[in-house]
Amino acid sequence: MNPHGWGAVADDATGRALVEVALDAVDGRAEYADVRLVEAEELRVYRQSGADVDERVEHTLGIGVRVLVDGVWGFAARPLAEGADAAEAAHRAHALAVAARGASEPVRLPDIDVHSGRYETEVEHDPFATTQDVRHALLTDALDAASAPRHVVSAQAGVNAKRQHRHFGNSVGSRQHQHFMESGVLVMVTAAGHGDVQRRSYPNSFHGDTGAAGWEFVVGRDLVANAARVGEEAVALLTAPVAPSGTADVVLGGQQMSLQIHESAGHALELDRMIGDEANFAGTSFIGVHDIGSLRYGSPAVTITSDPTLPGTRGSFAFDDEGTPARRRTLVDRGIVRDTLSTLDSSARTGAALTGAARSDGWAYTPVCFATHVYLEPGRVSLDELCDRLGEGIYAEDNRSWSIDEQRLNFQFGTEVAYEVRGGKRGRLLKNFSYGGITPQFWGSVEAVADDLRIFGYPCGKGEPKQWSFLSHGAPSTLVRGVRIGVA
Amino acid sequence: MDFAAPVDIGRATGLLADAVRAADADHVDATLLARAGEYTRFAGERVHQPQDITEQQVVVRAVVDGHAARVATSALDRVADAVRRATAIASGLARTASAPGSAWTPQHRDTDDHVLWHDDTAAFDAPARVAIAAEAMTRARRAGTTAAGMVGRAVTQLAVASSTGALRHVVATEATGSLTVGDRDGSAHWANLHRSRDALGLDAASVADTVARAVRTRGRQPLPDGSYTVVLGPEATCELLGFLGVLGFDGGPAQAGVGVTSRPGQRVASELVTVADDASHPFGLPIPFDVLGTTKAVVPLLTAGLVGGPVTDRTGHTHVAREAVPSPVAANVVMTPGAQGDLVAGVENGLYIERFWYTRLVDRQAGTITGVSRDACFRIVDGEPADPVRGARFTQSVFDLLATVDGVGDVLRAQPIMNVWNGSVTAPAIRAHGFRFGPR
Numbered sequence: 001m002n003p004h005g006w007g008a009v010a011d012d013a014t015g016r017a018l019v020e021v022a023l024d025a026v027d028g029r030a031e032y033a034d035v036r037l038v039e040a041e042e043l044r045v046y047r048q049s050g051a052d053v054d055e056r057v058e059h060t061l062g063i064g065v066r067v068l069v070d071g072v073w074g075f076a077a078r079p080l081a082e083g084a085d086a087a088e089a090a091h092r093a094h095a096l097a098v099a100a101r102g103a104s105e106p107v108r109l110p111d112i113d114v115h116s117g118r119y120e121t122e123v124e125h126d127p128f129a130t131t132q133d134v135r136h137a138l139l140t141d142a143l144d145a146a147s148a149p150r151h152v153v154s155a156q157a158g159v160n161a162k163r164q165h166r167h168f169g170n171s172v173g174s175r176q177h178q179h180f181m182e183s184g185v186l187v188m189v190t191a192a193g194h195g196d197v198q199r200r201s202y203p204n205s206f207h208g209d210t211g212a213a214g215w216e217f218v219v220g221r222d223l224v225a226n227a228a229r230v231g232e233e234a235v236a237l238l239t240a241p242v243a244p245s246g247t248a249d250v251v252l253g254g255q256q257m258s259l260q261i262h263e264s265a266g267h268a269l270e271l272d273r274m275i276g277d278e279a280n281f282a283g284t285s286f287i288g289v290h291d292i293g294s295l296r297y298g299s300p301a302v303t304i305t306s307d308p309t310l311p312g313t314r315g316s317f318a319f320d321d322e323g324t325p326a327r328r329r330t331l332v333d334r335g336i337v338r339d340t341l342s343t344l345d346s347s348a349r350t351g352a353a354l355t356g357a358a359r360s361d362g363w364a365y366t367p368v369c370f371a372t373h374v375y376l377e378p379g380r381v382s383l384d385e386l387c388d389r390l391g392e393g394i395y396a397e398d399n400r401s402w403s404i405d406e407q408r409l410n411f412q413f414g415t416e417v418a419y420e421v422r423g424g425k426r427g428r429l430l431k432n433f434s435y436g437g438i439t440p441q442f443w444g445s446v447e448a449v450a451d452d453l454r455i456f457g458y459p460c461g462k463g464e465p466k467q468w469s470f471l472s473h474g475a476p477s478t479l480v481r482g483v484r485i486g487v488a
Numbered sequence: 489m490d491f492a493a494p495v496d497i498g499r500a501t502g503l504l505a506d507a508v509r510a511a512d513a514d515h516v517d518a519t520l521l522a523r524a525g526e527y528t529r530f531a532g533e534r535v536h537q538p539q540d541i542t543e544q545q546v547v548v549r550a551v552v553d554g555h556a557a558r559v560a561t562s563a564l565d566r567v568a569d570a571v572r573r574a575t576a577i578a579s580g581l582a583r584t585a586s587a588p589g590s591a592w593t594p595q596h597r598d599t600d601d602h603v604l605w606h607d608d609t610a611a612f613d614a615p616a617r618v619a620i621a622a623e624a625m626t627r628a629r630r631a632g633t634t635a636a637g638m639v640g641r642a643v644t645q646l647a648v649a650s651s652t653g654a655l656r657h658v659v660a661t662e663a664t665g666s667l668t669v670g671d672r673d674g675s676a677h678w679a680n681l682h683r684s685r686d687a688l689g690l691d692a693a694s695v696a697d698t699v700a701r702a703v704r705t706r707g708r709q710p711l712p713d714g715s716y717t718v719v720l721g722p723e724a725t726c727e728l729l730g731f732l733g734v735l736g737f738d739g740g741p742a743q744a745g746v747g748v749t750s751r752p753g754q755r756v757a758s759e760l761v762t763v764a765d766d767a768s769h770p771f772g773l774p775i776p777f778d779v780l781g782t783t784k785a786v787v788p789l790l791t792a793g794l795v796g797g798p799v800t801d802r803t804g805h806t807h808v809a810r811e812a813v814p815s816p817v818a819a820n821v822v823m824t825p826g827a828q829g830d831l832v833a834g835v836e837n838g839l840y841i842e843r844f845w846y847t848r849l850v851d852r853q854a855g856t857i858t859g860v861s862r863d864a865c866f867r868i869v870d871g872e873p874a875d876p877v878r879g880a881r882f883t884q885s886v887f888d889l890l891a892t893v894d895g896v897g898d899v900l901r902a903q904p905i906m907n908v909w910n911g912s913v914t915a916p917a918i919r920a921h922g923f924r925f926g927p928r
Contacts, residue, residue: 008563048813052589055577056558059566060545076540079562092540099614100528100535103622107534132580154744156813190744197746197853245927277531279636279675280668283845345536364541403846403881405860410881412858414850434850436881436927464529464638464666465541466906487927488850488858488883 003126003214004179007165008061009039012118012177015167021083022065023169025090030067030097032109033090034170034322037063037080038363043128046158047139049147055132062363065089066322069097071106073345075366109348114173115325119318121181122311123214127161130215135159138223142187145228149235151193157227158208159218160184166321174323182314182470183217184210184457187227191234198237198431200230200416203456204255205399210457210470212316233417236429243394243418243433245486249479250435251383251390253397254454256415257376257475262458264439265297265304266371266473268408269331269339270357271346273369282462283406286439287337289350295337298443301379304332306341306355308372313472314457315373322367324356331374335444341369365467370460375474379449383477386450388424390479395419395426396433401488412436414488434488442480450477491610493645493659494522494542495564497601501657504649507548507567513575515551515593517650518567519779520544521909525642525662528617532634535621538614544645547779547808550574554589555581558808592801594782597653602776604660606684612641612663620665624695628669631699637667639690644773644910648781656781662773664904665690668863669698674705674876676864677843679723680901681912682771689901701842701864708876711865713926717838718919719831719868722901725823725915727844727859729763730905731886733818735855737765737789739805740815742798746852748887749798757793757890760826761918764788765799767820772902772912774820778804779909789818793891807908819911826896831919833871834895839923840866840873844882855887861925880925888922895919 009015015037022035039061047053063086064077074097078089139157146155161183168176186208188201203209203221211217252260272278273285287295308317308326318326322344329339341357342350346369358367387395396418404411418433419426455474462469493500504518522544529537547560548570557577559570581589617639628635642662649655665688666679678698682688720728736747748756767774767784777783784804788796798816799805805816832840847859860879867874897917905911 046813051813052555052585052591053581054556054558054813055581056560057573057577058545058560059570060560060562062543062562072534072538073536074538078542079544081563081565096526096538096540096614100538100618103530103618103625104534104536105532132577133584136581136584153746158813190746192746275532276634276636276670277536279531279634279670280529280638280666280677364543366537366539401848401850401858403848403858403860405879405881406845406862410860410879412881412883432851461906464537465525465527465539465640484927488856 003123003181004120006163007039007041009037009165009167015165015177016175018083018086019167019169022063022086022090023171025087026067026094029094030069032068032171035063035065036321036363037167038164040162040164040362042162044160045135045139046156047143049143049155053136060362063089064363065093066366067093067097068107068109069094070101071108072097072100072104077364107345107348109344112172115319115323116175117318119178121212123181125215127183127215128163141224142227145224146187146189146231149231151191151235151238152231153190153192155189157187160210168319168323170323176319176323178318180212181214182210182212183214184208185218185221185223187223187230189231189234191238194238196238198234200234201398202226202230205416206259206458210314212312212314237431240429240431243430243486247482248485249390249393249481250483251386251395251477251479253477254452254475255398255456256396257478258456258473259399259402261304261374261376261473261475262371263402263404264408264411266374268439269341270369271340271342271350271352275346275350281464286407286409289352291337292340292352293338296335297332297337297440298335299446300334301446301449302332302335302443303330303377304374305377306331306372306374310373313373313455314470315371315472320356320358321360322358324354324358327356329355341371343367343369359469361467361469365463368463370462370469371471373472376449376476378451378453378476381448381450383450383452386448386477386479387421387426389448390421391424393421394433394485395421409439411439412487435483435485436487437484445481446478447481448479452476491643493643494524494544495520495645497657500647501655503564503567504647505655507571508649508651510568511550511571511575511651513550513552513578515651516571517549517648517780519547520645520647522645523642525640526614527638527640528621529638530621530625531636533625535618546570548574550578551591551593552578553582554591555585556591557581594780595652596781599655602658604658604683604774606661609641609661609663609685612685620690623692624667627695627699631703633669633671633699633702635667635669639665646775650781654781656777658776660775663688667695667698669702671702671706674702674708676701676705679903681904682902705864705876708878711877711880711925715922715924717835717921718923719835719840720918721842722899722915722917723843723903724841725918726903726913727847728886729821729823729915730913731849731857732763732789732821734849735852735886737798738815738817739798739800748795752795752797754795755793756795756887757790758893759792760893760896761790761793761890762824763790764822765818765820766822769822769914771822771900771914772820773910775910778806779808780806782806817908819905819908821913823915825898825900825916827898828895829898831895831897831917832868832873834919835868836870838868840868850883855885856883857886858883882923882925884924889920892921893918
């Protein structure tokens with residue numbers, strides 16, 4: 001059975017017909033309009049040790065309409081039951097734009113090309129077709145494995161899946177139909193004893209890990225074996241020495257680096273932040289539009305790429321949420337800022353390149369700049385060779401806490417585990433490792449990058465009202481010199 | 489444009505009652521969560537994101553042999569299907585489980601209808617919102633600064649029907665406003681939320697005051713690492729109190745024996761600090777019952793600095809988490825105000841901190857969080873605001889700071905709790921000692 005053949009608007013013609021209703025409602029009354037019709041269904045199955053399975057399914061269907069009237073935007077969204085809802089959303093978006101005309105500098109969009117097409121996530125095994133028995137057995141086995149060591153006081157395991165139909169149309173003639181599937185998995189263990197509480201998680205401490213794939217993504221994560229591992233590590237942390245403070249050379253693992261990229265590179269390169277649109281809540285960026293092409297952001301070892309055309313990630317798509325075709329962009333090239341994550345609006349207002357990074361949470365929110373699949377380009381050495389090059393220092397992995405200021409400059413992270421490295425070899429386990437720094441100084445201290453690129457899916461919140469975006473980051477293990485550690 | 493509940497009241501209660509009546513499970517509850525919100529975002533010289541968003545979701549929870557499953561849909565004509573699917577999933581859970589489940593099924597039979605409606609909020613339409621945005625942008629420009637913010641109105645609707653016979657409904661207005669005025673590298677912020685637009689306090693005076701504070705941040709200097717006597721503005725206090733849940737007052741940590749509620753009656757804060765989860769308080773986002781229809785009890789969290797108890801599903805704090813095992817959360821946190829209008833006057837040498845940003849838990853055992861200070865922060869010298877200081881990173885135990893509170897302000901402001909439906913924290917300014925900026 002076709003894993004994308006579910007729901008009310010699986011058929012492109014059905015979706016397109018509803019999109020046309022909304023576009024027709026504002027035809028001739030706006031210089032630009034775009035419409036997103038989204039149907040999504042999400043399956044979440046979680047289990048906490050000692051408790052019942054929590055299983056839920058969430059279905060949503062609605063439409064979001066955005067118009068530009070005399071250079072002023074308006075946006076409205078409605079749950080969808082019939083065509084009248086689509087027209088109502090369009091009329092309401094138009095009314096809001098008209099109401100704001102007198103108070104706004106107008107935006108003039110450049111000519112927009114027509115881009116039409118279809119996209120489907122490749123799926124081997126439909127996660128929605130897996131049986132309850134299979135799902136529950138996996139979680140039970142994972143919890144048993146994670147909870148086996150003495151001092152584990154609680155464990156949580158979960159699987160999740162989401163499928164979406166996204167139909168898009170705009171007033172210049174683009175018609176796009178994208179059908180997504182994603183699957184994910186998590187385990188998190190808490191150990192208590194010896195006057196301490198410690199946590200370990202797998203495969204990502206950030207709500208687990210999710211990728212654009214079917215059930216094969218879950219199977220490929222070997223949840224039970226890794227649950228046993230992190231359970232043992234959580235207990236070992238209870239009696240591990242506290243990581244030192246001061247200044248040290250460190251190798252940061254791929255998971256921790258993926259969050260470092262998210263916070264200090266992805267957000268800092270969002271063009272709407274640079275021009276102040278998000279100043280009230282999410283913040284701005286230490287990078288200005290005038291810095292594009294010249295600012296030294298990191299060392300020559302640092303090349304950061306946005307590439308939603310790569311399949312299998314939570315940031316993979318053919319068109320972003322305002323219809324711009326996905327494209328590979330080098331954001332930071334050997335340490336120099338070259339490009340941004342931009343939208344139609346931010347690109348038109350600044351003259352910066354349009355990079356196709358408009359993302360929105362379902363149908364109900366207006367697209368804003370978010371990361372896509374943004375990753376640190378890998379190097380050519382193995383992790384062992386990187387540690388050998390490190391010599392004396394710390395290897396740290398798996399985020400435990402994170403914080404960064406509103407300009408994306410002053411950050412502080414903690415990791416779940418760290419290891420002493422002596423003579424290039426990993427030694428004692430250390431707990432409560434933390435490090436902090438200033439973004440360009442940190443990236444400027446990157447000496448080398450390993451070849452062990454790993455990819456992690458993330459949720460991310462932004463905008464007012466706050467909306468979620470789902471994206472991905474990839475990172476290899478990375479050697480950084482002179483890092484301030486033990487800061488928390 | 490009509491400003492009304494997203495779903496007609498009769499239709500909402502009728503479809504939920506019909507759905508639970510037809511269910512073939514031991515227990516079923518059906519909950520409508522809906523919100524019609526209009527938001528005017530502005531930045532620089534533009535209203536850049538005028539938005540009108542209606543969202544609705546019916547969550548059906550079916551319980552079979554103590555095992556619960558939930559199916560949600562945004563489509564009201566699919567509620568009956570959601571009941572069938574939830575029942576099927578719960579039956580599957582019961583079939584494969586080795587023992588009966590422990591899902592809580594409240595037995596209340598309340599049938600009531602609450603209206604928390606403010607006509608002044610209903611009148612806060614798009615032209616009114618654009619007018620206040622224009623006022624902010626104009627005043628900021630005249631002062632050589634820039635303004636960014638959001639103002640909005642919303643109608644929140646919650647309806648619950650249960651197979652025990654309960655049928656509850658509430659409609660509530662919500663007014664929200666926030667403003668950041670930027671001055672080159674400095675800034676000032678104002679924010680509040682309330683069921684009533686008039687009580688929000690967003691007007692020409694508050695805009696002018698925010699602009700003036702931003703101007704005073706010109707020439708701000710780096711803050712040396714160290715421990716300081718601080719006056720935390722209401723927003724900063726709200727941020728701090730927002731951690732009480734994860735530090736032990738939420739049901740999940742409490743049930744796991746993690747956190748401060750394992751020591752009820754112990755002093756962890758100054759006797760000036762009294763905090764409750766109080767969904768009847770007029771500030772914030774009061775609402776009478778939770779998503780299972782359980783009446784929200786007032787839960788003392790800290791009474792004159794002594795530890796109270798956690799919120800639970802029994803106290804009306806059931807919460808549907810998005811990416812975690814659901815557990816009860818403190819959703820209407822209110823700190824009792826004091827009588828002091830000016831806390832700065834009592835400080836010989838210290839800091840005024842307007843708000844915190846990107847705060848995160850570092851150590852649950854010690855109650856330590858990290859974050860940065862943001863916007864209008866000043867040194868205090870001889871009881872007066874003095875030189876502005878830049879935002880700086882801190883790592884600080886919440887309880888260690890609350891233990892030193894020796895002054896509580898008399899003005900309350902409210903902030904939303906992120907990712908908690910209808911959640912808010914309401915607090916005044918506080919004065920405390922030994923706040924640590926810089927690494928440990």
